[in-house]
Amino acid sequence: xxxxxxxxxxxxxxxxxxxxxxxxxxxxxxxxxxxxxxxxxxxxxxxxxxxxxxxxxxxxxxxxxxxxxxxxxxxxxxxxxxxxxxxxxxxxxxxxxxxxxxxxxxxxxxxxxxxxxxxxxxxxxxxxxxxxxxxxxxxxxxxxxxxxxxxxxxxxxxxxxxxxxxxxxxxxxxxxxxxxxxxxxxxxxxxxxxxxxxxxxxxxxxxxxxxxxxxxxxxxxxxxxxxxxxxxxxxxxxxxxxxxxxxxxxxxxxxxxxxxxxxxxxxxxxxxxxxxxxxxxxxxxxxxxxxxxxxxxxxxxxxxxxxxxxxxxxx
Amino acid sequence: xxxxxxxxxxxxxxxxxxxxxxxxxxxxxxxxxxxxxxxxxxxxxxxxxxxxxxxxxxxxxxxxxxxxxxxxxxxxxxxxxxxxxxxxxxxxxxxxxxxxxxxxxxxxxxxxxxxxxxxxxxxxxxxxxxxxxxxxxxxxxxxxxxxxxxxxxxxxxxxxxxxxxxxxxxxxxxxxxxxxxxxxxxxxxxxxxxxxxxxxxxxxxxxxxxxxxxxxxxxxxxxxxxxxxxxxxxxxxxxxxxxxxxxxxxxxxxxxxxxxxxxxxxxxxxxxxxxxxxxxxxxxxxxxxxxxxxxxxxx
Numbered sequence: 001x002x003x004x005x006x007x008x009x010x011x012x013x014x015x016x017x018x019x020x021x022x023x024x025x026x027x028x029x030x031x032x033x034x035x036x037x038x039x040x041x042x043x044x045x046x047x048x049x050x051x052x053x054x055x056x057x058x059x060x061x062x063x064x065x066x067x068x069x070x071x072x073x074x075x076x077x078x079x080x081x082x083x084x085x086x087x088x089x090x091x092x093x094x095x096x097x098x099x100x101x102x103x104x105x106x107x108x109x110x111x112x113x114x115x116x117x118x119x120x121x122x123x124x125x126x127x128x129x130x131x132x133x134x135x136x137x138x139x140x141x142x143x144x145x146x147x148x149x150x151x152x153x154x155x156x157x158x159x160x161x162x163x164x165x166x167x168x169x170x171x172x173x174x175x176x177x178x179x180x181x182x183x184x185x186x187x188x189x190x191x192x193x194x195x196x197x198x199x200x201x202x203x204x205x206x207x208x209x210x211x212x213x214x215x216x217x218x219x220x221x222x223x224x225x226x227x228x229x230x231x232x233x234x235x236x237x238x239x240x241x242x243x244x245x246x247x248x249x250x251x252x253x254x255x256x257x258x259x260x261x262x263x264x265x266x267x268x269x270x271x272x273x274x275x276x277x278x279x280x281x282x283x284x285x286x287x288x289x290x291x292x293x294x295x296x297x298x299x300x301x302x303x304x305x306x307x308x309x310x311x312x313x314x315x
Numbered sequence: 316x317x318x319x320x321x322x323x324x325x326x327x328x329x330x331x332x333x334x335x336x337x338x339x340x341x342x343x344x345x346x347x348x349x350x351x352x353x354x355x356x357x358x359x360x361x362x363x364x365x366x367x368x369x370x371x372x373x374x375x376x377x378x379x380x381x382x383x384x385x386x387x388x389x390x391x392x393x394x395x396x397x398x399x400x401x402x403x404x405x406x407x408x409x410x411x412x413x414x415x416x417x418x419x420x421x422x423x424x425x426x427x428x429x430x431x432x433x434x435x436x437x438x439x440x441x442x443x444x445x446x447x448x449x450x451x452x453x454x455x456x457x458x459x460x461x462x463x464x465x466x467x468x469x470x471x472x473x474x475x476x477x478x479x480x481x482x483x484x485x486x487x488x489x490x491x492x493x494x495x496x497x498x499x500x501x502x503x504x505x506x507x508x509x510x511x512x513x514x515x516x517x518x519x520x521x522x523x524x525x526x527x528x529x530x531x532x533x534x535x536x537x538x539x540x541x542x543x544x545x546x547x548x549x550x551x552x553x554x555x556x557x558x559x560x561x562x563x564x565x566x567x568x569x570x571x572x573x574x575x576x577x578x579x580x581x582x583x584x585x586x587x588x589x590x591x592x593x594x595x596x597x598x599x600x601x602x603x604x605x606x607x608x609x610x611x612x613x614x
Contacts, residue, residue, distance in 0.1 A: 057465060060465055064466055067473065
């Protein structure tokens with residue numbers, strides 16, 4: 001277990017650890033390298049340049065030759081540019097590849113809509129044979145990485161959270177220590193009775209903040225961290241629908257085809273009657289100018305916006 | 316069983332002789348491979364699968380014959396042998412000669428060929444890893460070259476023997492992903508990487524590639540990306556043997572072999588009617604099939 005001074009390992013440190021004990025582990029990047037790993041194992045660092053399609057095809061080929069590539073995927077270009085390579089070349093060939101998807105959601109807000117990730121989750125979810133994980137924070141990132149390495153097949157890790165922009169709203173305000181990670185299992189960060197807030201990734205931070213605000217104002221909110229998105233934890237969602245007055249799905253992704261769509265589908269297919277809402281990026285290109293805090297506020301993706309949506313849903 | 320005739324040590328001796336210009340393929344070898352090419356041709360037409368592409372199947376039959384009966388080191392008893400040559404049949408279609416060769420070499424029973432594309436078969440209309448001996452699921456054009464670059468990089472990182480051999484069509488090269496992969500092959504000086512192009516000059520529209528989206532000067536483009544390039548007659552078995560025996564064409568560079576071919580090669584009414592041969596997305600009626608087999612096989 002974690003001691004008071006221990007810290008979770010970063011992806012870079014994990015790459016170094018696994019790569020040092022297994023010479024099949026390699027790094028594949030797009031105009032990126034991992035400096036520490038490259039210094040120790042230069043022959044196992046491949047940088048394909050600014051070429052996302054080739055990145056995934058090369059990783060799949062290396063896996064076919066027995067390597068275990070750790071792929072640095074820059075969202076949204078992965079999976080927008082290389083969706084076909086991930087689907088047809090990598091996952092269809094069951095490549096033993098771990099994709100580290102960085103810059104999720106609206107992290108790159110100032111770059112404009114070219115760099116906004118509206119739909120990476122929706123795209124990843126449609127790919128057969130691809131396990132999709134979204135660790136909430138750094139301890140879970142390490143645990144999820146280790147779980148992914150136990151899988152002989154393609155896994156995308158939507159993280160690491162340590163690179164997430166916090167914006168003006170600050171940290172999650174919930175200390176989550178070292179804990180095991182189980183693929184296929186979501187995680188209740190807190191339980192309540194009125195509203196279940198179901199979220200993942202960057203949006204989980206302000207979902208927790210919103211739950212704190214709601215609890216302070218007398219509304220009992222629980223937070224479900226959907227850290228395993230595929231396989232999806234249907235049972236956790238059914239628990240939310242059966243035991244709360246309302247279910248609110250919050251994601252820093254388009255409302256189409258992502259978390260909210262999956263949560264709503266599970267509830268509907270289970271025949272559970274409950275109040276339900278998707279909160280996410282509406283069906284727009286975000287062309288206004290503003291920082292990460294301001295732009296999210298505009299579409300209700302912050303603590304106040306999530307809390308407001310929950311209150312409205314309960315009335 | 317080793318499908319190839321050469322073991323590693325004898326291969327390197329042969330390579331040295333090629334480089335020094337001493338070596339010539341024996342007439343016996345050439346005649347044997349020509350027979351194999353003829354066999355792949357008529358059996359491909361006989362297969363007559365629903366998604367048949369006889370134009371491309373016939374244009375690449377000599378290439379497949381030389382690869383599988385001479386150049387490549389593969390093992391039907393151990394298809395996953397790490398040191399094997401890995402063939403990436405990128406375009407996926409025109410896979411009939413590949414299926415026939417794999418069956419003939421013992422990767423699966425020959426009786427399976429009659430079941431291709433039928434429920435329960437392992438053979439798709441586009442070659443895929445469901446079939447024993449097939450290392451790449453092709454068909455979505457432009458994916459094979461990058462996959463092959465990865466195989467070559469992986470083999471190099473692991474110190475494995477064997478090469479990544481990518482066979483593409485020519486129309487397929489219009490896909491942009493090929494050029495990302497070509498850039499990487501040149502950059503990483505992948506000596507164990509070979510790009511073979513079946514340059515039959517026709518694509519689905521049945522117009523020539525040069526009227527659709529011109530590829531030439533292909534040789535120059537490949538060289539600019541770092542390849543050592545040879546352009547040969549893809550129906551001349553001797554040229555194929557001597558070129559592929561000389562791989563890598565130059566040290567510290569990936570190799571590319573442009574095989575000039577004729578779509579529908581070996582069947583006169585395909586060769587003469589490129590539109591017909593080029594458009595094959597459907598199988599042949601019995602009369603055409605019989606005529607084609609008769610012409611290729613000679614009886």
